[in-house]
Amino acid sequence: MEIKKQKIKNYLSTEFIGSEMYIYDKVESTNDAARELACKDCKEGTVVIADSQSKGRGRQGRKWESPSGAGIYLSIVLKPEKVVSQMTLVAGVSVAESIINSSEFGVQSSELKNPPSAIRNPKLPLVSLKWPNDIMINGKKAGGILTEGISKGKVMIIGIGINVNTSPSSPPVQGGEWGGEGFTDELKDKATSIMIETGKRVDRSLLIAELLNRFEYWYKKFTEESETVIKRWRELSDTSGHKIRVRDGYNIFEGVAVDLDNDGSLMIRLDDGFLKKVSAGEICY
Numbered sequence: 001m002e003i004k005k006q007k008i009k010n011y012l013s014t015e016f017i018g019s020e021m022y023i024y025d026k027v028e029s030t031n032d033a034a035r036e037l038a039c040k041d042c043k044e045g046t047v048v049i050a051d052s053q054s055k056g057r058g059r060q061g062r063k064w065e066s067p068s069g070a071g072i073y074l075s076i077v078l079k080p081e082k083v084v085s086q087m088t089l090v091a092g093v094s095v096a097e098s099i100i101n102s103s104e105f106g107v108q109s110s111e112l113k114n115p116p117s118a119i120r121n122p123k124l125p126l127v128s129l130k131w132p133n134d135i136m137i138n139g140k141k142a143g144g145i146l147t148e149g150i151s152k153g154k155v156m157i158i159g160i161g162i163n164v165n166t167s168p169s170s171p172p173v174q175g176g177e178w179g180g181e182g183f184t185d186e187l188k189d190k191a192t193s194i195m196i197e198t199g200k201r202v203d204r205s206l207l208i209a210e211l212l213n214r215f216e217y218w219y220k221k222f223t224e225e226s227e228t229v230i231k232r233w234r235e236l237s238d239t240s241g242h243k244i245r246v247r248d249g250y251n252i253f254e255g256v257a258v259d260l261d262n263d264g265s266l267m268i269r270l271d272d273g274f275l276k277k278v279s280a281g282e283i284c285y
């Protein structure tokens, strides 16, 4: 099932997100393609989507595996009043909600030929957000967000990667029918996809429309009253209460995640009793 622009448009109910949409077979990174368009002064809400990426990236130059036919790789150009890190949380809430809702338009594995053997959970998946930018299903990473600013002007690029129909195993299953190559050895124990967890192959065009609709809703909410988004993020996250280790640059802290602050930072009760606020970094639990 390829990604179809007309199908996305049919389900889109946004005012400006996706009003300009570019869909490519393959790009190096949708964030770079979106950045180029932003530099040419494209409209706010322009969306770049690719079926695969040859240099998909995560934060700090890490790689984002982006096989063809399996995932959603898209970037949204925003021109907000203020360039703020909480935009990652806006995207996280939108992605989590759209995955939860995708169960309504997924296809049952029983309706498919050659279902993969390793489908684990036929019930509704447990979708949760892990601070600051991970989307987890049943405790494994199924998506990530890469928010980048453009130095000239108030432009932000919101990059979203979701493993949708990625197959559980590599090498290829049934000639790519189940989503290309599956996960690499490095990822197969810590990454997952919607299909692996639910047994449902999801139409990526519908999921993209759902995601963009929700993104616009939460982006507008955020500009009106940012606390609503933070509240929703807290509901969808299981980070609070976890014993965690945080890497913040060269420093490593250990403690318990207490809460998300209204500015999107994570509050941690350190092992020595002090409360520490972390605005960027990496956590393990």
Ligand code: BT5
Binding pocket: 028, 029, 030, 031, 032, 053, 055, 056, 057, 058, 059, 060, 062, 063, 064, 065, 066, 072, 073, 074, 075, 133, 134, 141, 142, 143, 144, 145, 146, 159, 160, 161, 162, 163, 187, 190, 191, 192
């Ligand atoms: C992220 O970085 O999670 C942000 C990923 C953003 C990807 C999107 S796709 C569209 C847009 N264009 C781009 O070029 N990027 C964005 P980070 O928190 O740094 O996590 C990266 C780590 O996740 C890697 O080091 C791997 O361990 C793991 N990883 C890589 N590919 C993965 C995948 N497909 N699924 C799950 N985990 C993955």
